[in-house]
Every structure is written in structure tokens, then in C-alpha cells.
Amino acid sequence: MTGNEVYERFVRLASAGIQTDESRWDEPYIVNLVDTCRASAIQAIYQKTRIIHPNWVQEIDLEYSDDLQEDPCFQRFECPMFLSLDGSVQGLMFAGSQNNNCTIPIVRTRAELGIYQNNRVTTNKMMGLYVYPYLDIYQKGIMIEQVRVGGVFQYVFQLPTYNKMVDEYPVTTDVLNLMEDLWVNKLKVIMATPLDIVPDTKETPATLPKQ
Amino acid sequence: MTGQELYRIFELQVDKDYTGYWDNIKANRIFARALINAMEKIYRNLSEQGEYDELRGFIKVNRTFTPAAFNILYTDPTATATPNIIDYYHLLHVSAQFNEPLYGVNVVSATNASPIVVTFSGLNNIRTGDNLFFSGAVGNTNLNGLRYPKKIKNNVFALYTTSNFQTPVTGNGTYTTLSATVSRYWYEPCQRYFSDRKGTQYGSPSASNPKFEQQNGTALTPTMLLFHPLNLQCQQVSVDYITQPPQAIDVADNVIDLERWYDKTMLYLVVEQAALLAAQQIRDGELYQSTAAQIVQQ
Numbered sequence: 001m002t003g004n005e006v007y008e009r010f011v012r013l014a015s016a017g018i019q020t021d022e023s024r025w026d027e028p029y030i031v032n033l034v035d036t037c038r039a040s041a042i043q044a045i046y047q048k049t050r051i052i053h054p055n056w057v058q059e060i061d062l063e064y065s066d067d068l069q070e071d072p073c074f075q076r077f078e079c080p081m082f083l084s085l086d087g088s089v090q091g092l093m094f095a096g097s098q099n100n101n102c103t104i105p106i107v108r109t110r111a112e113l114g115i116y117q118n119n120r121v122t123t124n125k126m127m128g129l130y131v132y133p134y135l136d137i138y139q140k141g142i143m144i145e146q147v148r149v150g151g152v153f154q155y156v157f158q159l160p161t162y163n164k165m166v167d168e169y170p171v172t173t174d175v176l177n178l179m180e181d182l183w184v185n186k187l188k189v190i191m192a193t194p195l196d197i198v199p200d201t202k203e204t205p206a207t208l209p210k211q
Numbered sequence: 212m213t214g215q216e217l218y219r220i221f222e223l224q225v226d227k228d229y230t231g232y233w234d235n236i237k238a239n240r241i242f243a244r245a246l247i248n249a250m251e252k253i254y255r256n257l258s259e260q261g262e263y264d265e266l267r268g269f270i271k272v273n274r275t276f277t278p279a280a281f282n283i284l285y286t287d288p289t290a291t292a293t294p295n296i297i298d299y300y301h302l303l304h305v306s307a308q309f310n311e312p313l314y315g316v317n318v319v320s321a322t323n324a325s326p327i328v329v330t331f332s333g334l335n336n337i338r339t340g341d342n343l344f345f346s347g348a349v350g351n352t353n354l355n356g357l358r359y360p361k362k363i364k365n366n367v368f369a370l371y372t373t374s375n376f377q378t379p380v381t382g383n384g385t386y387t388t389l390s391a392t393v394s395r396y397w398y399e400p401c402q403r404y405f406s407d408r409k410g411t412q413y414g415s416p417s418a419s420n421p422k423f424e425q426q427n428g429t430a431l432t433p434t435m436l437l438f439h440p441l442n443l444q445c446q447q448v449s450v451d452y453i454t455q456p457p458q459a460i461d462v463a464d465n466v467i468d469l470e471r472w473y474d475k476t477m478l479y480l481v482v483e484q485a486a487l488l489a490a491q492q493i494r495d496g497e498l499y500q501s502t503a504a505q506i507v508q509q
Contacts, residue, residue: 160334
């Protein structure tokens with residue numbers, strides 16, 4: 001199911017099964033809610049099963065840009081936001097080269113990075129520090145042009161490499177079902193019925209069979 | 212059914228011999244108004260196939276126009292500005308085409324071959340079957356236009372002129388690197404741009420989520436549809452709309468068959484609406500009530 005199909009599915013869920021150009025649901029709003037629902041559903045399922053399903057995972061290649069660089073000690077890449085699966089496990093699962101021969105250990109805090117860099121065994125190892133929105137790669141004497149990162153992203157529709165018309169929306173059926181439950185019950189998106197526009201004194205929406 | 216026949220039914224409906232006299236000019240005026248009233252009555256309930264059938268003479272669909280600069284389509288029968296829908300009455304649906312530039316994506320190379328193979332640089336979400344619009348290519352000018360990419364490998368695509376990849380685009384020269392710009396081609400349904408949404412971030416129009424608003428203008432800039440986003444040029448619009456009455460009813464005419472334009476049910480409704488108007492004019496309360504009840508019954 002593509003991103004666009006998921007979007008339309010949720011619009012219809014909130015609009016009595018129909019979607020017209022008279023709809024007052026704005027696409028960016030619904031898309032944002034859908035992404036939020038997905039994040040909540042994945043968190044709930046992960047916390048129950050402790051398994052990250054491969055269908056939730058996406059990969060993206062980050063490209064080097066001169067404009068981002070601030071210090072010769074590290075190379076900085078702009079990186080989309082990952083989903084925090086619970087209090088301690090983050091959605092960032094992999095960082096490395098495009099052919100996956102080289103992987104980069106990622107830490108989340110400068111203190112953690114400092115510990116690794118001050119350790120005599122790991123001091124010369126390549127390390128990555130991910131603090132949204134940047135991924136800083138620390139390695140002396142190596143120029144990195146492109147980094148591939150993989151994981152569970154927070155906002156799927158905002159990924160620069162995600163094509164909502166073609167790409168599968170990264171969910172499994174259980175996540176999708178939970179998303180619909182959240183949509184209706186937790187987020188309380190109004191389940192609208194069509195307007196009664198038939199001047200017949202009955203509460204009969206125009207799209208339903210007339211009595 | 213001709214205008215004359217329709218008038219005869221009207222005369223029977225209002226029992227003309229007892230209720231008054233209308234000359235042809237006055238009757239034509241009543242019928243012109245009744246035609247509009249009948250159309251409006253059906254238009255407001257337009258949801259089922261039967262109602263679409265009744266309005267068949269008034270509905271035009273998939274009419275394409277190329278908006279003027281500033282994304283304007285005029286909708287005024289008297290306007291001389293173009294493009295203009297001279298018989299516009301009510302809007303049913305409009306889709307708009309915008310080309311959204313893929314910022315940060317460069318066309319590094321384009322082979323002089325068949326099909327043209329292009330190499331992009333920069334993060335992108337181009338996929339096989341996308342609708343891409345190339346412009347400004349120097350050297351290999353056949354690259355320009357609406358093209359359908361088929362992926363060969365990462366960032367490398369072959370280009371076709373048809374979405375089923377049957378007709379390749381053939382190169383016609385040596386491409387000057389980085390000369391072309393690439394945009395994504397969107398032809399999407401427009402939503403109305405409500406005034407109360409203009410202050411919201413989520414309500415902002417975009418190429419993939421275009422919007423339109425209706426404006427009243429002056430004599431120089433008559434009534435128009437304005438398409439958003441305004442920072443991009445709207446390339447084309449496809450409009451479904453209700454037209455002005457396509458054929459006036461002349462009660463003296465016995466040649467023109469009105470059923471060429473109007474559904475029979477519609478014509479009977481016109482007669483009833485005309486009877487209603489006539490009853491109002493001659494202040495015949497009984498006739499008014501009985502005709503109104505007849506319309507509700509139908």
C-alpha cells in the first residue's frame with residue numbers, strides 16, 4: 001500500500017467513506033496525523049514484542065554538503081528524525097557505506113562519544129554522533145561523501161527520498177489496524193456523515209437511499 | 212418537444228382561459244426564469260445519476276484551458292480576456308496542472324541515444340513511472356518536455372514519452388551538463404481555497420495539493436478563478452461545470468426540438484416552475500399551492 005493510498009484510506013475513514021474536492025481535510029494535516037498514528041502504533045507494538053519488523057525500516061543516503069561543515073574533526077550530514085521506540089531504544093538501526101561493508105557505531109550523546117574517543121582501544125575507530133537534525137561522523141583522515149542510514153523514521157512523508165505515489169508505506173498489517181484504532185478512538189478524528197441536503201424534512205443524507 | 216408544445220402544456224397547467232393572459236414576450240420571460248429555477252433546483256440536489264441525467268444539457272466535463280499569467284481563468288460571458296469560459300454558471304470540479312521543481316536535483320548528463328539516459332545528482336525520490344517535466348536543456352533539446360523515467364540503476368534513468376515505456380525519447384545532440392531543470396508534473400484535483408484557511412500552515416496550497424478561489428473583478432478583470440500556489444505557473448486546468456442554459460425556450464417556435472438539450476423530466480419541471488412564477492404574478496394562491504405541492508411530489 002503506497003503512502004497516497006494510506007492517506008486516502010484515512011481521509012475516507014474520517015469522511016464517511018467518501019473523498020471529494022469539497023473536503024475540508026487538508027492533505028498536510030492528514031499526512032501529519034497519519035505519520036503520528038504510525039509512530040504511536042509502532043511504539044506500542046515494539047514495547048509489547050521487542051521486535052522491529054523489517055517492513056518498518058527505511059534506508060536513506062545522506063549526501064555530503066560543504067555548507068554544513070563546521071569543524072575539521074568531523075563530517076556533518078543532515079539526517080531526518082528517527083522514531084524513539086521506547087525510553088532507551090532509538091529507531092536508528094544502521095549507519096555505514098552504501099554496500100554495507102563499513103558500519104559506523106552511533107552514539108546519542110557527546111559524553112558517550114567522549115568515552116569512546118578517550119579509550120585507547122576505540123580512540124581511532126570511526127564513530128557517529130546523532131543529535132537531530134545532524135549526524136556527525138568522527139574519523140581522522142578520511143573523507144566521507146555519502147552515508148547510508150537505516151531505521152524507523154518518525155515522519156515518512158517528509159523523507160526527501162520517499163515517493164508517496166509509488167513507495168510502500170512502511171507499516172505491517174498489525175500496525176495499520178492499530179493506526180485505525182488510534183485514529184478513531186485516541187485522536188478522535190470526526191467521523192462525519194454527509195450533509196442532509198434533501199429538502200424533505202427527513203434527516204437523510206443525499207448519498208444515502210431516499211425513503 | 213418544441214417551445215410551442217411546452218407552452219401548450221403550460222397553458223393547461225395554469226388553466227389559462229380562466230387565470231389570465233400572457234403574450235409571447237411575457238411567456239418567454241417567464242420560461243427563461245423558470246429554466247434557471249429548475250436547473251438550480253436540480254443542481255442543489257445533484258448527487259444521483261438521475262439528477263445528472265436531468266441536467267445533461269447543462270453539464271460540460273473535462274474542458275481544458277491554459278490559464279493566463281498569474282494563474283487566472285476568467286468565467287464571465289462578457290469578458291474579452293482569455294482564457295474565458297463564456298457559458299460558465301456553476302463549478303462542479305476543477306483539476307490543475309503544476310510543475311514542481313525538484314530543488315537540489317541536477318541533470319548531470321543526458322545521452323544522445325534512444326532512449327535518452329539521464330543521470331541525476333542529489334537526494335531525490337524519482338521512481339519508475341513518475342511524471343517528470345524537463346526544461347531548458349541545451350544541446351540535447353529532445354530531453355525537454357513531459358517524460359516518463361524507467362530506472363536503470365541508482366540515479367540513472369531511461370526516458371520515454373509514454374507511461375507504458377513503449378516510445379523512447381531519442382537524443383538529438385550533445386547535452387550541455389547541468390543545463391536542464393527537472394520538475395515533477397502534477398495534475399491534481401483542486402480544493403476551494405477558503406478564506407479562513409489562509410492563515411494556517413496546513414491549509415497552504417502546493418503543486419500536489421492545488422487550490423482555487425473565486426474572485427469578483429472589475430470591468431477590466433471580470434469574474435475569475437484564481438489557482439494556487441501563486442509561486443508556480445499553472446500550466447493547464449480541466450474543468451467540469453454547469454453551463455448557462457444552452458438553448459432559450461421560445462414559446463412561438465415549433466421547429467426546434469428542445470429535447471436535444473434538455474431531458475424530458477427537466478422540461479416538465481420547467482413548466483411547473485413557470486406555472487409557479489405565473490401564479491405569483493397573478494396572485495393566484497390556490498394555483499401556487501397546488502403547483503408547489505406537485506413539484507414537491509415529484
